[in-house]
Structure formats: structure tokens, C-alpha cells
Amino acid sequence: MITAERSGMTTKIKNSSRVYFHYITISLRSAMQYRVSFFLMVTGRFLVAFNGILGVYFMFSRFGHVKGYTFGEVLLCFSVIQMDFALAECIGGGFAMFSGIVRQGEFDRILLRPRSAVLQVLGSKFRIDRIGLILQALVMFAYGIAVSPVAWTTGRVMTLLFMLVGGTILFISFFWLRAAFTFFTLEGIEAFNILTYGAKEHGKYPIDIYGKKMLQICTYIIPYTLIQYYPLQYLLGRTDRWYYGLYPFGVAGIVLVCCAVWSFGMRHYQSAGS
Amino acid sequence: MITMEHVCKSYRVAKRNAGMIEACKALFRRKVEIIHALSDVSFTIGDGEMVGYIGPNGAGKSSTIKILSGILTPESGSCLVDGRIPWKDRKEHVRQIGVVFGQRSQLWWDVPVIDSFELLKDIYSISPAVYRHNMEELTELLHLQELLRMPTRQLSLGQRMRCEIAASLLHSPKILFLDEPTIGLDAVSKLAVREFILRLNQTHKTTVILTTHDMQDIEALTKRIILIGRGRVLMDGTLEDMRVLAAVHDNDNAAAAQPEQTEESLERIVAALYQQLHIV
Amino acid sequence: MRACKKYFSFFRLRFNMGLQYRMAAVSGAFTQILWGFMECLAFLAFRQADPAAYPMTVSATVSYVWLREAFFSAFRTWQTDGEVFDSIMDGGIAYELCRPVSVYNMWFVKTVAGRISVATLRSIPLLAVACLLPKPFRLSPPAGPVPFMLFVLTLFLGLGVTVAFCMFTYILAFFTISPQGLRMMFTSMVDFLSGAIIPLPFMPDGVRTFLELLPFAGMFNLPLRIYSGDLTGASMLRGIGLQCFWLVTLLLAGKALCRAAEHKVVVQGG
Numbered sequence: 001m002i003t004a005e006r007s008g009m010t011t012k013i014k015n016s017s018r019v020y021f022h023y024i025t026i027s028l029r030s031a032m033q034y035r036v037s038f039f040l041m042v043t044g045r046f047l048v049a050f051n052g053i054l055g056v057y058f059m060f061s062r063f064g065h066v067k068g069y070t071f072g073e074v075l076l077c078f079s080v081i082q083m084d085f086a087l088a089e090c091i092g093g094g095f096a097m098f099s100g101i102v103r104q105g106e107f108d109r110i111l112l113r114p115r116s117a118v119l120q121v122l123g124s125k126f127r128i129d130r131i132g133l134i135l136q137a138l139v140m141f142a143y144g145i146a147v148s149p150v151a152w153t154t155g156r157v158m159t160l161l162f163m164l165v166g167g168t169i170l171f172i173s174f175f176w177l178r179a180a181f182t183f184f185t186l187e188g189i190e191a192f193n194i195l196t197y198g199a200k201e202h203g204k205y206p207i208d209i210y211g212k213k214m215l216q217i218c219t220y221i222i223p224y225t226l227i228q229y230y231p232l233q234y235l236l237g238r239t240d241r242w243y244y245g246l247y248p249f250g251v252a253g254i255v256l257v258c259c260a261v262w263s264f265g266m267r268h269y270q271s272a273g274s
Numbered sequence: 275m276i277t278m279e280h281v282c283k284s285y286r287v288a289k290r291n292a293g294m295i296e297a298c299k300a301l302f303r304r305k306v307e308i309i310h311a312l313s314d315v316s317f318t319i320g321d322g323e324m325v326g327y328i329g330p331n332g333a334g335k336s337s338t339i340k341i342l343s344g345i346l347t348p349e350s351g352s353c354l355v356d357g358r359i360p361w362k363d364r365k366e367h368v369r370q371i372g373v374v375f376g377q378r379s380q381l382w383w384d385v386p387v388i389d390s391f392e393l394l395k396d397i398y399s400i401s402p403a404v405y406r407h408n409m410e411e412l413t414e415l416l417h418l419q420e421l422l423r424m425p426t427r428q429l430s431l432g433q434r435m436r437c438e439i440a441a442s443l444l445h446s447p448k449i450l451f452l453d454e455p456t457i458g459l460d461a462v463s464k465l466a467v468r469e470f471i472l473r474l475n476q477t478h479k480t481t482v483i484l485t486t487h488d489m490q491d492i493e494a495l496t497k498r499i500i501l502i503g504r505g506r507v508l509m510d511g512t513l514e515d516m517r518v519l520a521a522v523h524d525n526d527n528a529a530a531a532q533p534e535q536t537e538e539s540l541e542r543i544v545a546a547l548y549q550q551l552h553i554v
Numbered sequence: 555m556r557a558c559k560k561y562f563s564f565f566r567l568r569f570n571m572g573l574q575y576r577m578a579a580v581s582g583a584f585t586q587i588l589w590g591f592m593e594c595l596a597f598l599a600f601r602q603a604d605p606a607a608y609p610m611t612v613s614a615t616v617s618y619v620w621l622r623e624a625f626f627s628a629f630r631t632w633q634t635d636g637e638v639f640d641s642i643m644d645g646g647i648a649y650e651l652c653r654p655v656s657v658y659n660m661w662f663v664k665t666v667a668g669r670i671s672v673a674t675l676r677s678i679p680l681l682a683v684a685c686l687l688p689k690p691f692r693l694s695p696p697a698g699p700v701p702f703m704l705f706v707l708t709l710f711l712g713l714g715v716t717v718a719f720c721m722f723t724y725i726l727a728f729f730t731i732s733p734q735g736l737r738m739m740f741t742s743m744v745d746f747l748s749g750a751i752i753p754l755p756f757m758p759d760g761v762r763t764f765l766e767l768l769p770f771a772g773m774f775n776l777p778l779r780i781y782s783g784d785l786t787g788a789s790m791l792r793g794i795g796l797q798c799f800w801l802v803t804l805l806l807a808g809k810a811l812c813r814a815a816e817h818k819v820v821v822q823g824g
Binding site: 040041044045047048051052054055058059061062063064065066067189190191193194198201202205209210211214 | 581582584585588589592593595596599600602603604607609736737738739742743745746751752756757758
């Protein structure tokens with residue numbers, strides 16, 4: 001009995017993965033239909049993303065350091081957050097664009113298919129064009145590693161990986177939360193931009209430069225420090241507490257919350273109509 | 275088999291008047307109006323039936339279709355499709371139905387039609403044998419050979435509609451909902467679509483529910499018509515029943531009982547009926 | 555006079571449309587208040603690192619941040635979906651040309667109206683909150699009645715420069731099929747040059763003098779600095795002069811381009 005159930009579960013996952021990767025293939029083929037403009041878009045975004053770092057560079061050239069962090073260290077922090085965000089926009093693009101999906105009636109079509117709505121939303125709007133931002137984050141990251149004196153150990157590399165994965169999942173969750181709220185109000189969701197775009201923009205500096213209060217808010221109310229500040233301290237060698245590197249796993253809680261709000265929202269959509 | 279019993283559904287809509295002062299007022303308080311889309315709608319449709327579902331715009335047709343397909347939940351009343359409640363067993367239910375919206379495409383826009391079909395094959399978990407069989411049949415009957423390699427965006431409306439219909443039948447659904455399938459099509463395409471649907475119903479015994487404003491579609495395809503107006507079912511019967519109903523309501527024209535009038539175009543009869551029943 | 559009435563009715567329609575989105579405005583204002591707050595914190599952190607190198611006073615920086623947030627939607631240099639002159643690409647220009655009104659003027663008025671309406675809705679709650687925050691985050695009053703009047707004047711002139719610039723680049727796009735990628739790069743460059751990323755005084759001196767000559771400095775950097783008294787005297791007058799110069803230049807260039815575009819459409823048949 002148990003083996004039958006488990007094999008049912010694994011076939012389900014395999015099945016869903018296959019559909020998801022099929023979606024990605026279609027996204028890629030769609031993009032390749034407009035090869036030139038796609039390439040220009042990607043390049044454009046790649047260059048545009050350096051805007052943010054220019055501002056930081058000029059500030060550092062004037063002041064030299066901020067709250068004990070050097071340019072290289074800030075660059076490392078910035079590039080990780082940037083990468084998190086780019087990956088989140090790429091994978092979770094469906095959630096980010098969800099209000100459009102609902103408005104154009106695409107969500108009705110999604111409900112007419114015998115698959116999880118989340119799978120379809122994420123799969124159908126996989127943003128392959130975000131690859132420009134991912135590349136830019138990589139470039140910044142490489143430069144940051146070169147400029148900052150991090151003593152790389154296995155533990156630190158793992159921490160970095162956890163920061164990336166945890167951060168990406170956190171940003172996708174906030175896009176998800178915003179999408180879930182779209183079921184209730186199409187207009188008021190701009191406040192969620194703080195959680196996503198705001199976090200990306202202000203997360204470029206380690207959170208402690210904003211003061212102790214902000215550090216507390218970002219730990220207990222919205223868990224940004226779990227994916228940025230605490231693991232970063234271990235990464236930069238400012239603390240010996242290796243378990244800070246495991247903090248990113250805490251985002252699992254947010255994922256559960258989002259799941260609940262989304263299910264509630266879907267039920268509401270089905271009763272309110274569009 | 276489809277059963278709807280005493281189904282009711284209303285929507286809340288915000289209202290705003292014109293003018294600058296009203297616009298500023300609306301910042302603080304919004305007036306909400308309740309629209310009764312469906313009031314006590316009941317009917318039963320047996321397996322393999324072809325039913326035309328007609329009524330003026332805003333009568334409640336799309337709300338009914340949405341409830342039957344599981345997208346919308348009614349306020350009260352019950353609905354069963356093949357023993358399932360559409361909105362409760364969503365995934366199982368939609369596996370057995372196909373829906374074609376005349377105005378919105380379900381195919382992926384920039385890729386060839388065949389790519390869309392292959393993705394649908396995965397989404398519906400259609401076995402390779404069934405897929406191959408259905409593809410052969412649909413390609414032949416709907417003349418899709420040259421269309422399969424073309425991106426959806428390059429298809430004409432008639433070509434796209436044939437592909438849409440094929441897409442919604444790949445998984446061999448038992449029930450097919452068609453929402454304005456022939457809108458905007460030229461005469462040749464309309465005939466092709468009608469012929470295909472008739473054939474589908476004859477060979478596969480697919481239940482077909484057709485919403486349309488085109489009376490020729492109704493005449494060609496359906497024996498049974500359900501007329502809905504302002505959220506209520508006003509007539510459920512055959513074409514003949516509808517003519518009789520129109521004649522009965524046509525108080526002004528005493529000549530309605532005369533035999534020449536029975537040749538009157540269906541469009542005129544329906545239009546007159548809408549006005550007489552005060553639903554338009 | 556009749557022309558004025560026509561333009562006023564366009565203005566009123568667009569303004570009303572902007573007021574509709576009240577929920578969006580409230581949550582937008584909330585977002586911006588938080589954003590501005592974080593920006594202030596970041597600036598203060600940098601100031602702690604080296605107070606001597608800090609080019610503006612704390613209150614001037616804070617005022618800059620809040621005023622920029624408040625009027626941000628009016629001064630953005632990119633277009634959104636609701637923007638009026640998308641019709642040039644849709645071919646809707648054919649309808650526009652049939653009306654007995656100058657296309658450029660109508661677009662200009664509609665765009666300005668739309669931006670003022672959105673900005674009004676957003677800025678009022680934002681500025682109200684900013685005035686009530688504890689020091690040092692509080693928005694300080696203007697440096698005096700004269701600077702305030704000049705601030706208001708240059709703010710409107712700056713809006714004119716921004717819209718004229720947007721229209722200029724947009725109509726230019728009509729002649730060269732400039733793909734979205736290039737436009738994006740250009741827009742973000744303009745953002746940086748106008749002081750949206752960091753205020754111009756924070757740039758190294760040589761770079762700054764050069765940037766102040768460009769039209770972008772006249773968009774919102776100028777009025778915001780006048781407000782807090784950061785810019786006074788001869789350099790202020792020079793700034794205002796440059797702003798007026800760019801306003802006139804961009805308007806004339808835009809109108810000329812628009813006429814050329816109309817001509818092209820008529821000759822080619824759209």
C-alpha cells in the first residue's frame with residue numbers, strides 16, 4: 001500500500017516536472033521567434049542593471065566606507081540580492097504578472113485544465129528574457145569576489161548557495177502573495193512592491209546600515225535578514241557562528257503562508273467571478 | 275448527463291457618475307449595485323444531446339457556461355455533470371470537458387500549432403496512442419495539414435477556429451461547450467465547422483452545448499433550444515416550440531396564425547421574441 | 555478661446571481618470587513613504603562614515619528625498635501603458651489627425667494633465683506624513699517665501715521639460731525603429747543623469763558641472779534644490795535660465811519632429 005502511494009507521488013512529481021519543462025521549451029521557442037529584439041532586450045536589461053551599482057560606486061568614491069563595510073563587501077551583498085531577484089522574476093514571472101493574466105481572461109483557461117493552477121501560472125510565464133539580469137548579477141558577483149577578502153571554505157560556499165536559493169524562494173513567495181491578493185483587489189496591491197522591488201533596491205546594503213530597528217523589523221516581521229544579513233556575517237568572516245549559514249531555510253514558513261492565502265484567494269475568485 | 279437545479283448567481287458592481295465632483299466623492303465612498311445574472315435556472319441535458327443556448331447579451335449565458343465548466347460557483351442551487359460537482363472536483367471534471375471560446379484563443383501565440391497540441395498532450399496526460407489517433411482524425415476532418423506548422427499568430431480567423439476546436443478535442447472529452455464558435459468566420463469556414471460538429475456528435479456521441487447569436491448555427495445543429503433572458507429560462511424545447519411561442523406572443527399581428535408566416539426567418543422570430551418577452 | 559476650452563476638456567477628462575484609482579494611490583503612497591524612509595536612512599549612514607565629505611545639509615537631503623518621492627510619478631522619463639502617445643504606434647494617429655486640433659499640443663496637454671492628476675493624488679498623503687515624521691526624517695519647510703515660489707515655478711517648468719523630452723524621444727522613435735532594448739538603456743541613462751539615482755551634488759565635481767548643463771538637471775533636480783535653499787544666487791539663476799532654454803528648445807524640436815512625422819504619415823499612408 002505504502003509503496004503504491006509513494007510511486008503515485010513520484011509519478012505525479014515526474015509528470016508535473018515534465019509539463020513544467022515543456023512550458024519552458026515553449027517559452028524559449030516563443031522568444032526565438034523574435035530573435036533580434038529578444039537579444040537587444042536582454043542586452044538592454046543587462047546594461048541597465050549597472051545603473052544601480054553606479055550610484056553605489058559614486059557614494060563609495062566619496063565616502064570610502066559605510067558602517068564598516070567596504071565597497072567589495074557591499075558589492076557581494078548587492079549581487080546576491082540582485083541574483084535572487086533576477087531568478088525570482090525569471091521563475092516566478094507568472095506571479096509577478098498575475099494581474100494581467102486575470103484581466104485578460106487567461107486564468108479562466110487555466111482553471112479549465114486538469115493541472116495545478118500554480119504550475120500553469122509559473123510555467124506559462126517563465127521569463128527567459130530575465131537572463132540578462134542574471135548575467136549582470138554574475139558579473140557584479142565576480143567583481144565583488146575579486147575585490148573583497150573572503151576566505152572561502154566549503155561552509156562559506158554552502159552558505160552562499162543557501163542565500164541564493166533561500167532568497168530566490170523568498171522573492172518568489174512575495175510575488176506569490178501579491179498574486180494571491182490580486183484575487184481580492186486589482187488595485188491595492190502596489191503596497192506589495194515594497195516587499196519585492198523595495199527589498200531588491202534597499203537590500204543592496206547590508207540591513208544593519210539602516211539601524212537596529214530596521215534589523216529587528218527585517219527579522220521578526222519580514223524575514224529578510226535570514227537570507228541577507230545573518231548568512232552574510234558568516235560569509236564575510238565577521239562572525240564565527242556557522243549556523244547563521246542555515247538561516248535561509250527559515251523561508252519555508254513564508255511559503256506555507258503564501259500557499260494558504262493563494263488557496264483562499266482562488267476560492268474567492270471562483271465565487272466572485274471576473 | 276448534465277443537471278442544473280434552481281441555480282442562482284449575482285454579482286456586485288461598483289457604479290460611478292460622471293463629473294469632477296462625483297469623481298472626488300467616489301474617492302471616499304463607492305456605490306455598489308447587485309446584478310442578478312441567474313435566477314432559478316434549471317434544465318437537464320442527456321448524453322449525446324446537442325443543445326442551443328440562446329439569449330440576448332447579458333442574459334446569463336456565459337455565467338451558465340462558467341458554472342457548468344467549474345470556473346464559477348453559484349450562490350444557490352445544485353449542478354451535476356456526470357455525477358460530479360464541477361467546481362468541487364475541478365481537475366477531474368475538466369478532464370472530461372472541452373471548451374471553445376470564440377473570442378479567446380487557448381493556443382500559444384508565437385509557436386506552431388503542433389507545438390501547442392503537444393503541450394496540451396502533456397497537460398492532459400493523453401496517451402501516445404490516443405493522441406496519435408485523435409490527431410489523425412482531427413487533421414483529416416478539419417483539414418489541418420498545412421496549418422500545423424504555422425504559428426498561431428499567422429492564422430486567419432477561420433483557420434484558427436478549426437485549430438481551437440481540434441485543441442479542445444484532443445483529450446476526447448465527453449462534453450463540448452462552444453461559446454460563439456462561428457463569430458467572425460466567413461461562410462465556407464462556418465459550414466466546415468458546422469459539418470464537423472454534426473459528425474462529432476454522430477460518431478462519438480459527444481454532448482454539445484452551443485451558445486451563439488447565429489441562428490443558422492442553431493438551425494443546422496441543434497434540435498433543442500434553451501432560451502434565457504434576464505437570468506431566467508424562458509423556453510426549453512424545439513425550434514417548432516419557439517415559433518409557436520413567438521406566434522402566441524405576437525398579439526399585434528393577427529396574421530401570425532397564417533401559414534405563410536411560418537417561412538419567416540429565424541432571426542426575425544428570435545428578435546421579435548426578445549422584444550415581446552421584454553428581455554432586450 | 556475655443557482652443558483653450560478644448561484643451562481644458564481634455565485636461566479635465568484625463569484628470570478625472572487619474573482620480574479613479576484611489577486604492578492604488580493609497581497603497582502607492584504607503585510604498586513610497588517606506589521607500590523614502592529607507593533612502594533617508596541610507597544617506598544618514600553614509601554621512602556617519604565621513605561627515606566632512608557630505609555635500610548637502612541633512613535637512614536638504616531629506617527634503618530632496620521626500621519631494622522626489624512625492625512627485626516621482628510626474629517626472630518619470632519612461633511611458634506606461636496609459637500614456638497618451640502610444641497611439642502613434644497603434645496607427646490611431648490617423649484618428650488624431652482628423653481632429654481640428656494640433657496633435658502635439660493635445661498630446662502635451664493630456665500627458666501633463668495625467669501626470670499632475672496622479673502626482674496630486676500621491677503627493678498629498680505623502681507630504682502630509684513627511685511633515686509629521688520625527689526629526690531628522692521630517693520634511694522641513696522651504697527656505698523662505700521667495701525660494702518657495704521659485705520652487706513651484708521651476709517645478710512646473712521642470713514638468714514641462716520632462717514631458718517635452720519624453721515626447722521628443724517618442725516621436726524620434728517613430729523615424730528610427732528603435733527597439734525596446736535601446737529605449738530602456740536610454741531611459742535608465744537619463745534617470746541617472748537627472749539625479750534620480752543619487753542627487754547630483756553627490757557626484758564628483760567635474761562630472762557634476764557637466765551634468766548641470768544637460769536638460770535632465772532641469773527636470774526635478776533644480777526645483778528640489780531651490781526648495782531647501784541648497785541652490786541660491788547666481789548659480790540658481792543660471793540653473794533657471796538653462797531650464798527655460800531647454801524647455802523652449804525641446805518644445806520647438808518636438809513640434810518640428812511631430813510635423814515631420816505627420817507629413818510622413820500623410821505621404822506614406824500610415
